[in-house]
Amino acid sequence: MQVCLPCNEIQKDSSLALLANKWKSGDLKILHLGDSHVQIGHFSGEIKRLLQAKNSGIHFPYPLAKSVDGRLFKTKASGHWTGVSVLKPASGINISLTGYAVSTRDTSANIQWIAKDSLLSFRRVRVWTESDSCALTPDLGPFFQVTQMQQQGNLRFIDFESSLPLNQFTLQMRRNAPMQDQFTLHGIELISSEKGIEYVDLGVAGAQFTQLKSRANLVVDQVRALKPDLIICSFGTNEAYNLNWDARLYERSLIQFSQELKSLLPQSVFLWTSPPDTRSQKRVPRYQNQLVQLLSNQAFPFYNLNAVMGGFGSSYSWVKRGYFLKDQVHLTKEGYQLQAKLFVLALLKSWGDQASLEPLLDQVNKQIISGNIPN
The missing domain is CATH 3.40.50.1110 (SGNH hydrolase)
Known part of the structure; x- marks a missing residue:
């Protein structure tokens, strides 16, 4: 060889x-x-x-952009989502480091994230989205509370923390203002305090x-x-x-x-x-x-x-x-x-x-x- x-x-x-x-x-x-x-x-x-x-890193619901699931998570989505990638010319949806993006105007849409390894657990999740006044607000359910939100140019991330270690969660959206009518996801990141x-x-x-x-x-x-x-x-x-x-x-x-x-x-x-x-x-x-x-x-x-x-x-x-x-x-x-x-x-x-x-x-x-x- x-x-x-x-x-x-x-x-x-x-x-x-x-x-x-x-x-x-x-x-x-x-x-x-x-x-x-x-x-x-x-x-x-x-x-x-x-x-x-x-055990951290940025993860994406690849099947929504017509690709295969990632190494760490299996994802299941409901509602209407539009997926794009860098493989095709501009679609009007912004794309970040993942090379993919998924977007929706469906407030009932959600994405379930399930760890492939049942032994994997986490408490802190960062959601990467856009700093847009028209953007719907992500929500990870009753077990998670928002701990911080930061903006960098046209991107923002929102940190969620749970009091208990979990191995799955559901990303959904809520409208906090009348003008909010869309949501674009650029990935979720597991954050370790270690x-x-x-x-x-x-x-x-x-x-x-x-x-x-x-x-x-x-x-x-x-x-x-x-x-x-x-x-x-x-x-x-x-x-x-x-x-x-x-x-x-x-x-x-x-x-x-x-x-x-x-x-x-x-x-x-x-x-x-x-x-x-x-x-x-x-x-x-x-x-x-x-x-x-x-x-x-x-x-x-x-x-x-x-x-x-x-x-x-x-x-x-x-x-x-x-x-x-x-x-x-x-x-x-x-x-x-x-x-x-x-x-x-x-x-x-x-x-x-x-x-x-x-x-x-x-x-x-x-x-x-x-x-x-x-x-």
Whole structure:
């Protein structure tokens, strides 16, 4: 199996290394954006586990926007909802970091959120919506009380707290003023009072970075509200197969995005990752190598997952080991977990955490050797 362990490091990581003290003190906040490799949750979920991050994060009722349920919650909706995503041109509904939004004018509409893990419980829930005088007010039922409300540009969040730990709730709306007649949801966030690493992962299946940049008009407001120390961007798979991909537009967009947020959050560090090597329906990703080269030429820290996998064409050896699904674009759970372990190893190297390196490296070596060969 082709895995390049000597390649497994983050290039130009001097700014990333400055976060080492935050990592060691457990006071690090990470925002991870990407495409389906992130939304599916196996890759990002394993990163979260390895970093021992708090059980928090932003979640969304994906089926209402014609996508699959998230990793943590199963959702059931009633009433009339309109779902949109960055995959289609502007619809008149604002979109934030999730890359999705659902909106309603039906005051009887609601969304039930049920934790998939019966052992998961929470007391504090943050609802992300819009700072609009015409917006209906969210309500989580009699067990929750509002503890705070904050506004950032055109976004606002409302914090609810329960006196008892719960594993489900129902989001509904109420009208507090005659002009209130609509509600747009940008996600709910579980808030933990415990100290520890925060890791927020948000992906959109099928998305390209320029779609998020051009169509998610509330991204900047939400990033400013979240104030992440590290922003990881994992895009490129869909661009690599796009015959109309424009390298100059792509480079200009990612530089503008980075510079705009950097001007607002100068302490935040950007880390871009390359797309993995894939072969969608046996098609060769025409722009894969060009994308990798473009990203490696930028000034920000860069993780070359493509090279770590073994380079162009290496996915064939991963397929033989059972680490890819039949589409040869998405990996199995074990394949994503191996990629996550490799990525976290590179992070630990940048942060000089030798104590955590060796046991994780041992796990990686065992998985590379044993593989996941299907029956």
